[in-house]
Amino acid sequence: MSLKYDLSAGTTRGLNQKLHSLGIANNTESINVINPNGAHALAVGLSSPLKINIQGHVGYYCAGMNQMAEVTVDGNAGPAVAENMMSGYITVTGNVSHYAGATAHGGTLLVCGDASSRCGISLKGADIIVKGSVGHMSAFMAQSGRMVVCGDAGEALGDSLYETRLYVRGSVASLGADCVQKSMAEKHKNELEALLICAGITGADAAEFNRFGSARKLYNFKVDNADAY
């Protein structure tokens, strides 16, 4: 069954209540949301395998803390789209603002345009795939999971990185503290190819990407590393 929710007539509260109740009832497969007009906190806290298509631009925290749902934003997204996502699949057809996928634990965030600064900040296990470029300080303190950038990366990529694996096809303006380029072994190419296939990206060859990760030199405080901070 497919439903439509018009935000020019309804409210954010009304939409989220509807989505939460549909999750409990579990008898609706897809919902089209129209006229979002940049509203914040749309489709947040979902915990069932709903399919939601938001036709237009959204504000902050769209699909925040998502579990299982597939959410597509047919437009641009404001800050922290898919923040702390646990599972599911979030697609933004346009560009995204700061902190996209912040602290996300699982699931996949696909950005078809560009992502602004701090994309994947404190990432905790999710996959973020950006068809365009990412801004400065992306993957800051990212702990686990993977981030794929088909375009370029801004300054201080992967600053204070933990175990997240970063794949960048274009240029990297600069690397952050303790982030280094690493070799692309066969297993990494295979991993990247799987991620590209998952995102439906056919125009990029895994061999064109470079891999970045943590040098692991700052994992334990040593006074001799003080100038790195």
Add this chain to the structure above:
Amino acid sequence: MPIKKDGDGPINVNELRSRLKESATYPREVIAEIQRAAETGIYDIRGWGAKRSVPNFDDLLFLGASMSRYPLEGYREKCTTSVTLGTRFATKPIELKIPITVAGMSFGALSGAAKEALGRGATIAGTSTTTGDGGMTPEEREHSDLLVYQLLPSRYGMNPDDLRKADAIEIVVGQGAKPGGGGMLLGQKISERVAGMRDLPQEIDQRSACRHPDWTGPDDLAIKIQELREITNWEKPIYIKIGAARTYYDTALAVKAGADVVVLDGMQGGTAATQDVFIEHVGIPTLPALRQAVEALQELDMHRKVQLIVSGGIRSGADVAKALAMGADAVSIGVAALIALGDNSPAFEKEYNSLGTSAGFYDDWHEGRDPAGISTQDEELAARFDPVMGGRRLANYLNVLTLETQTLARANGKSHVHNLEPEDLVALTIEAAAMAGVPLAGTDWIPGRK
């Protein structure tokens, strides 16, 4: 001046001390710190809160009742203590039987059993306890009737299922021991379970960020709060915790951002691990911070509508009563709760000595070698601690705090502890009078006011 020795006999230490002059600028602890810094090349990290002397609740007195005020009869006339938190927006405010809560302390900094004991003790006493950096453990949830779930910058262990299980949500902007500082859990305390909950490898230093990853400033925070309310169906009270700094403005901004409850932590508030220089030199004491927060709430006509919880150096019922009289709705305890559980117990004196310290002084909570088994992840040490007994001890302590608070409230003629008011207080020092905004004892003078 050289000390003369009498022949080859032993030096009389007491006589020696009476002749030596210690530098006020370089007392022995300063010399020791310079020597330690020169040896190690790293700043001193420790737990606990500020140890320096600052104006505090001991500098205030209650006037009590006499000709112009009627007291209430102790043990006969009722003096109620209940508190409702989260009445502004939450559809399910929480009800505490006593105006004393247990502050956020992480599983990681503390053992699982210690967290369980905090929940047990708070539950017996009819109040809430709080998670910490690292998320919510099942034991903690099971043993806490009322559990406040912290949303911290690190977001370690943050997940929507636990968010929905919580009774309230506390957005931690800062803490009194280190306003502007992030968390620190050193590698020696990162067990497999702690590492798993935080999505990080074992045995590495876990430094929690000092800023939230997905908002900057109060305008963003208002939208973040909207998201949290949407996820939890607008049911849960949302607290904002701030370290005491620019408290008047920070409180006003927390209200503006949409808080149901403001939690204000003064510089005496504890930490699991922070640089000593940060603890001792950043932030302001609880006393002036509380006054500033109350003034901000009153100015916005939000006093008692947005509840205020105060922490940082709350040790006795006198502290509780004075904080309430100054305008707090409740207080929160951290260090005192750990001491009630058994931290720094003289029973472990020999072991404290082997760690180079003594009962009453032990503050190396970050090292994970706590003989009392509280601030550790070492299984053998943690096994020493009985969470049932610990919970009982905490409940006893909370009961004493409550009884003391009631005693003081009755003495001032109050039938509810919230009826205590600044008019019941005087200050012993000019500094405390200025900071607390109450008159110097025996005068009607409040420094700084016309």
